[in-house]
Amino acid sequence: MHDLLFRLRTLFRLHAVENELHDELCFHLEQQVTKYVKSGMTEAEAVRRARLEFGGLDQVKDECREARGISFFETLVQDLSYTTRTLLRTPAFTSCAVLTLALGIGANTAIFSVVNSVLLNPLPYPNPQELLAARQNESRPNLKDMQRLTSSFSSSGGVNVTPMDFNGKGEPVRIHAAFVDAGLLPTLGVQPTLGRWISADEDVKGGPRNVLVSYPFWRDFLGSDAHVLGKSIRLSGNSYTVIGVMPSTFALPKETVDIFVSLWAAYPEAAPNREVHFMHTYWRLRPEVTLSQAQAEIAQVDRRIAEQFPDGERDRRTMLVPLHDWLVGNIRTAILVLFGSVGLVLLIACANFAMLLMARSVARQRELMIRASLGAKNSRLIRQRLTESTLLALLGGAAGLVVAKLGTTFLLALKPAALQRFAAIHMDLRVFLFVFAVSLVTGLLFGLLPAWSASRGDIAEALRENARAPCSGTSRSRLRSFLVTAEIALALILLAGAGLLIKGFLHLRSVNPGFNPANIMTMYLQLPATRYPEIPSETNFRRELLARINALPGVQAAMISDLPLAGNYVGHRVLIDGRPAPAVGTEPLVQTLSIMGDYFGVMQVPIRAGRDFQPTDREGQPLVAIVNEAFVRQHLPNQKPIGSRIDWIRRDEPHKWMTIVGVAGDVKHSGLSQPVDPAVYAPFSQNDEAWRRFMTFVIKTEGPIAGLVEEVKKQVWSLDSQIPVSDIQSMDGRMAVSVAQERFNMLLLGIFAVLALTLAGVGIYGMIAYRVNQRTHDIGVYIALGAQHRDVLRLIMKDGIKLTLLGIVVGLAGAIALTRLMVSLLFEVKPADPATLIGVALLLAAAALLACYIPARRALSIQPINALRCE
Amino acid sequence: MPSPSIELPQGTLDLLILRTLALEPLHGWGISERIQQISNDMLRVQQGALYPTLHRLERRGWIEARWGASDNNRRVKFYELTKTGRQQLEIERQAWEKLAAVVSQILETA
Numbered sequence: 001m002h003d004l005l006f007r008l009r010t011l012f013r014l015h016a017v018e019n020e021l022h023d024e025l026c027f028h029l030e031q032q033v034t035k036y037v038k039s040g041m042t043e044a045e046a047v048r049r050a051r052l053e054f055g056g057l058d059q060v061k062d063e064c065r066e067a068r069g070i071s072f073f074e075t076l077v078q079d080l081s082y083t084t085r086t087l088l089r090t091p092a093f094t095s096c097a098v099l100t101l102a103l104g105i106g107a108n109t110a111i112f113s114v115v116n117s118v119l120l121n122p123l124p125y126p127n128p129q130e131l132l133a134a135r136q137n138e139s140r141p142n143l144k145d146m147q148r149l150t151s152s153f154s155s156s157g158g159v160n161v162t163p164m165d166f167n168g169k170g171e172p173v174r175i176h177a178a179f180v181d182a183g184l185l186p187t188l189g190v191q192p193t194l195g196r197w198i199s200a201d202e203d204v205k206g207g208p209r210n211v212l213v214s215y216p217f218w219r220d221f222l223g224s225d226a227h228v229l230g231k232s233i234r235l236s237g238n239s240y241t242v243i244g245v246m247p248s249t250f251a252l253p254k255e256t257v258d259i260f261v262s263l264w265a266a267y268p269e270a271a272p273n274r275e276v277h278f279m280h281t282y283w284r285l286r287p288e289v290t291l292s293q294a295q296a297e298i299a300q301v302d303r304r305i306a307e308q309f310p311d312g313e314r315d316r317r318t319m320l321v322p323l324h325d326w327l328v329g330n331i332r333t334a335i336l337v338l339f340g341s342v343g344l345v346l347l348i349a350c351a352n353f354a355m356l357l358m359a360r361s362v363a364r365q366r367e368l369m370i371r372a373s374l375g376a377k378n379s380r381l382i383r384q385r386l387t388e389s390t391l392l393a394l395l396g397g398a399a400g401l402v403v404a405k406l407g408t409t410f411l412l413a414l415k416p417a418a419l420q421r422f423a424a425i426h427m428d429l430r431v432f433l434f435v436f437a438v439s440l441v442t443g444l445l446f447g448l449l450p451a452w453s454a455s456r457g458d459i460a461e462a463l464r465e466n467a468r469a470p471c472s473g474t475s476r477s478r479l480r481s482f483l484v485t486a487e488i489a490l491a492l493i494l495l496a497g498a499g500l501l502i503k504g505f506l507h508l509r510s511v512n513p514g515f516n517p518a519n520i521m522t523m524y525l526q527l528p529a530t531r532y533p534e535i536p537s538e539t540n541f542r543r544e545l546l547a548r549i550n551a552l553p554g555v556q557a558a559m560i561s562d563l564p565l566a567g568n569y570v571g572h573r574v575l576i577d578g579r580p581a582p583a584v585g586t587e588p589l590v591q592t593l594s595i596m597g598d599y600f601g602v603m604q605v606p607i608r609a610g611r612d613f614q615p616t617d618r619e620g621q622p623l624v625a626i627v628n629e630a631f632v633r634q635h636l637p638n639q640k641p642i643g644s645r646i647d648w649i650r651r652d653e654p655h656k657w658m659t660i661v662g663v664a665g666d667v668k669h670s671g672l673s674q675p676v677d678p679a680v681y682a683p684f685s686q687n688d689e690a691w692r693r694f695m696t697f698v699i700k701t702e703g704p705i706a707g708l709v710e711e712v713k714k715q716v717w718s719l720d721s722q723i724p725v726s727d728i729q730s731m732d733g734r735m736a737v738s739v740a741q742e743r744f745n746m747l748l749l750g751i752f753a754v755l756a757l758t759l760a761g762v763g764i765y766g767m768i769a770y771r772v773n774q775r776t777h778d779i780g781v782y783i784a785l786g787a788q789h790r791d792v793l794r795l796i797m798k799d800g801i802k803l804t805l806l807g808i809v810v811g812l813a814g815a816i817a818l819t820r821l822m823v824s825l826l827f828e829v830k831p832a833d834p835a836t837l838i839g840v841a842l843l844l845a846a847a848a849l850l851a852c853y854i855p856a857r858r859a860l861s862i863q864p865i866n867a868l869r870c871e
Numbered sequence: 872m873p874s875p876s877i878e879l880p881q882g883t884l885d886l887l888i889l890r891t892l893a894l895e896p897l898h899g900w901g902i903s904e905r906i907q908q909i910s911n912d913m914l915r916v917q918q919g920a921l922y923p924t925l926h927r928l929e930r931r932g933w934i935e936a937r938w939g940a941s942d943n944n945r946r947v948k949f950y951e952l953t954k955t956g957r958q959q960l961e962i963e964r965q966a967w968e969k970l971a972a973v974v975s976q977i978l979e980t981a
Contacts, residue, residue, distance in 0.1 A: 020948065024898075027900065028903075031900040032900065054918045055917065067930065
C-alpha cells in the first residue's frame with residue numbers, strides 16, 4: 001500500500017520529484033568539493049575528484065528513478081515526449097508510416113466490421129443458438145403434423161411471403177405480407193411493442209382477419225398511431241383488424257415484410273393444401289435436445305408422412321440447420337476470402353512499416369551510438385524504438401478508423417444483394433478493440449524486428465556499416481530482402497485472386513442471357529382476388545391493359561408471369577402424351593410461365609422451331625404451348641417436339657393436353673451462372689389456374705421516354721384505381737442486380753490487389769532508393785572508373801530483380817495453394833488458371849521493375865566528385 | 872596516505888545506512904561521511920551508489936525524507952528512521968551477527 005502511494009506520488013509529482021533529485025545530488029557534490037578545497041586542493045581539482053568519486057550523474061539519477069519504482073511510467077512519459085519530438089522533426093517519415101498503416105488497418109477494419117456484423121454478431125432473437133431452419137419449404141398441413149408428432153422442439157412456425165395491396169390514403173401500394181401460422185412469432189420469441197401475437201385459436205379455418213404490422217409500416221402508413229389497436233386497414237380488398245405492432249428492431253430471419261397475418265385468414269385456399277410447399281419453417285430446440293436428436297426425430301416423422309401420403313410426399317428429406325448457418329451459408333466464403341485478402345494487405349503494409357523503421361534507425365545510427373556510449377542501456381534504446389513504433393501504429397490505427405469509416409460507406413453503397421439484410425453493418429466496440437489490438441501488435445512486433453536486429457549488432461559493426469562498407473550480408477539487409485520478397489509474394493497472391501475474380505466476372509457478363517435487355521422497362525402487378533375472383537375477369541383486365549399500353553406512341557409491351565432473373569417461378573410436374581406415365585411423384589418438374597402479347601418479340605427470344613403464339617391462341621381455342629430448348633433436350637430427345645402433347649399432372653380430372661407449337665431459345669431464368677431449366681410457356685388466356693393473378697410487364701421503347709412509367713401507371717389506374725404498380729426497374733438494372741454479389745467480390749478484391757501492388761512497389765522502391773543512398777560513394781567511384789550507365793543500372797537493379805523473381809515464384813506457389821479456397825466464387829475459371837497467373841506475374845514484374853528503375857536512375861546522376869567529397 | 876579500504880559486501884549498505892540514521896537524521900552526504908569516519912576510512916562507499924539505496928529504502932518505508940536547512944542554510948533533504956525502519960534494523964542486525972558468527976566459526980574450526 002505504502003509502495004503504491006509512494007509510486008503514485010512520484011508519478012503525479014514527476015516534475016517536483018525530478019527537481020528534488022537534482023538538488024539532492026548537487027548538494028552532495030558541492031559538499032564534497034568544499035571538503036576537498038578545505039583540505040587544500042585547488043577548486044578545479046576538487047571538482048574533478050568529486051565527480052570521479054561520485055560516478056556519472058545521469059546514471060545515478062537513472063538508478064535512483066529505478067529505485068523509486070517510477071521508471072516504467074516515467075520512462076514512458078519521457079520516451080513519449082522524446083518520440084513525439086523526433087517524429088515531428090521528420091514529417092515525411094511520420095506521414096509515410098502512418099499512411100501505410102492507415103491503409104492496411106483501415107481496409108481491415110472495414111472488412112472486419114462486415115465480418116463482425118454478419119458472421120460474429122448473434123441473431124437478434126432470445127437464445128438464438130436454439131433456433132433452426134429447415135432447408136425445405138413445407139405446406140401447412142405437413143407443418144402441423146410435424147409439430148404434433150415431434151417433441152424435440154419447444155415451438156416452431158412457418159411463414160410465406162406474398163405481396164398484398166394496401167389501400168391507405170395515398171397511391172395504392174404493394175406491400176409484403178407474411179402469411180404465418182400461430183407458432184412463428186413465439187418461436188422467434190420477440191414480443192410486440194403494442195398489442196399481442198396471433199393466438200393459436202385464431203389461426204384456424206374461418207378465423208378472424210387480424211393483422212400485426214411492422215414498425216416501419218406503423219410509422220409510414222399508420223402515422224405511428226398509439227391507439228391503432230382495434231382499428232381496421234384494407235388489404236387486397238378485405239378489411240383486417242390491427243392487433244399488434246412489432247418492435248423497430250424486429251425482422252424475420254430472411255424475409256423483409258410489412259405485416260403479419262394468419263395464413264388461414266389471408267389465403268384459405270392454400271392453407272389446407274398439403275401439396276403447396278411454400279412456407280419457410282423455423283424451429284426452436286428444447287434446451288436439452290441436440291441437433292442430431294432433433295434431426296433423427298424429424299426423419300421419422302418424414303417417413304410417417306410419406307407412408308400416409310405417397311402421392312405427393314414420397315421424397316421427404318427434411319434437413320434442419322442452425323439458423324445462423326442457414327442465413328450466412330452463401331456469403332460466408334466470400335466474406336472469409338475478402339477478410340483473408342485484406343489480412344495479406346495488412347501484412348504488406350506492416351512489412352513496409354518495418355522497412356521504414358529500419359531505414360530510419362540506420363539514418364539515426366550515429367545518434368544512437370552516441371547515446372549508447374554515454375551510458376544509455378541497450379534495453380532502454382530498444383524500449384524507445386518500441387515506443388516510437390507503437391505510437392506510430394496507434395496513430396496509424398486511428399487514421400485507419402477514418403479510412404474504415406469511408407470504406408464501409410463505400411461497401412454499403414455497392415449494395416451487395418447478400419449483405420442487404422445486414423444493413424446494420426457498423427462499427428461497435430468489438431471493431432474498436434480489433435483495431436486497437438491490430439495496431440498494438442503491429443507496433444510491437446514490427447517495431448521489435450528492426451529494433452532487435454539493430455541492437456544485436458555491436459557498435460563496431462554499426463560503425464562499419466555507417467562507414468558505408470559495401471558488405472551487404474549483414475543481418476539487417478537480410479531481413480530487408482526477406483521483407484521485400486514476402487511483399488512481392490503476398491501481392492502476387494492477391495493479384496492472382498483478383499485476376500481470377502475479374503476473369504470469372506467477365507465470363508459471367510459475357511453469358512448470353514437468351515434475351516436482349518436493352519431499353520426494356522419492367523413492372524409488376526397483382527390482381528386482388530376480391531375484385532378478380534374468376535379467370536375471365538383477369539383475362540379481360542390483362543387484354544385491355546395491354547392494348548392501352550401498346551397504344552402509347554413508341555411502345556411495344558407484353559407480359560409474363562415470372563420475369564427472368566427476378567428470382568422465382570412456378571414449377572409444375574408434367575406428363576408427355578403417349579409415354580407411359582412415370583411413378584406418381586417422379587414426373588419431370590418444369591418451369592411454367594404464362595405470357596400475353598408478343599413476349600418473345602419484345603424480349604428478342606428467338607423461336608428456334610415451329611411458330612410463336614398468335615392472337616388466335618386464346619380462350620376457347622385448342623390449347624397450345626411453347627417449350628424451351630432445354631425441355632426438348634431433356635424430355636423430348638428422340639422426338640419431334642412440334643405437335644407433341646403435354647399436360648400438368650392432374651388428379652381426379654381428365655387431361656387437357658396442350659400441343660407444342662414452337663421451341664423458344666433458352667433463357668437464363670434463375671441467374672446468369674445457373675443452368676437453364678426446362679420451361680413451358682403457355683398463353684395467359686388459356687390459363688386455368690385462377691391464382692395466377694400476378695404478371696410482370698415488359699415494355700420496350702426505342703430509347704428512354706420521359707414519363708413512361710407515370711403514363712403506364714395512369715393506364716393501370718384508369719382500369720382499376722386500387723392496383724399498386726411495383727418493382728419498377730429496367731431489364732438492364734435487373735441484370736446488374738443479378739450479378740451484384742460477384743461484382744462486389746471482384747471490385748473489393750481488385751481494390752485490395754491494387755493496394756497491395758502499390759504498397760509492394762513502394763517497398764521495393766524504398767529498398768533500392770536506400771541502397772543507392774547508402775552506396776553513393778561506391779557508385780561515384782564506379783562511375784569515376786568509367787562504368788557505363790548500363791553497368792550502374794545493372795549494379796543497382798540486380799538485387800531488386802533477384803528478389804522480385806524470388807517473390808514471384810513463392811507467390812505463385814502460394815496462389816496455387818490459396819486460390820483453391822475461392823473456387824465457389826469463380827464462374828467458369830479454374831483456381832489455378834495459367835493465363836491469369838502468368839498475366840498477374842508479368843504485371844507484378846513490370847511494376848517491380850519500374851519501382852527499381854526510378855531510384856536506380858538517380859544513381860546515374862551521381863557526380864563522382866560530389867560523391868567522394870561526401871567523405 | 873589513503874589506507875587500504877575494503878569493498879562493502881552485497882546488501883550490507885542497507886544495514887549501515889539504517890544504523891547510521893538510528894542516531895540522528897542526516898542528509899546523504901552526511902551519511903557517507905559518517906560511515907567513513909566511524910570505519911576510520913576503512914570502508915569505501917561508492918558515493919553514487921548511496922542514493923539509489925536511499926531512495927529504495929524510502930520506497931520501502933524504512934526511512935523518511937524531510938526537507939530542512941543545512942549548517943550553511945541550504946535546502947537539504949534529511950533522512951530519518953521510521954518505526955518499521957527501526958524494526959528492520961533490529962532484524963538485519965541479528966541476521967548479520969548470526970552470519971558473522973557462523974562465518975568466523977567456520978574460519979576458526981575448519
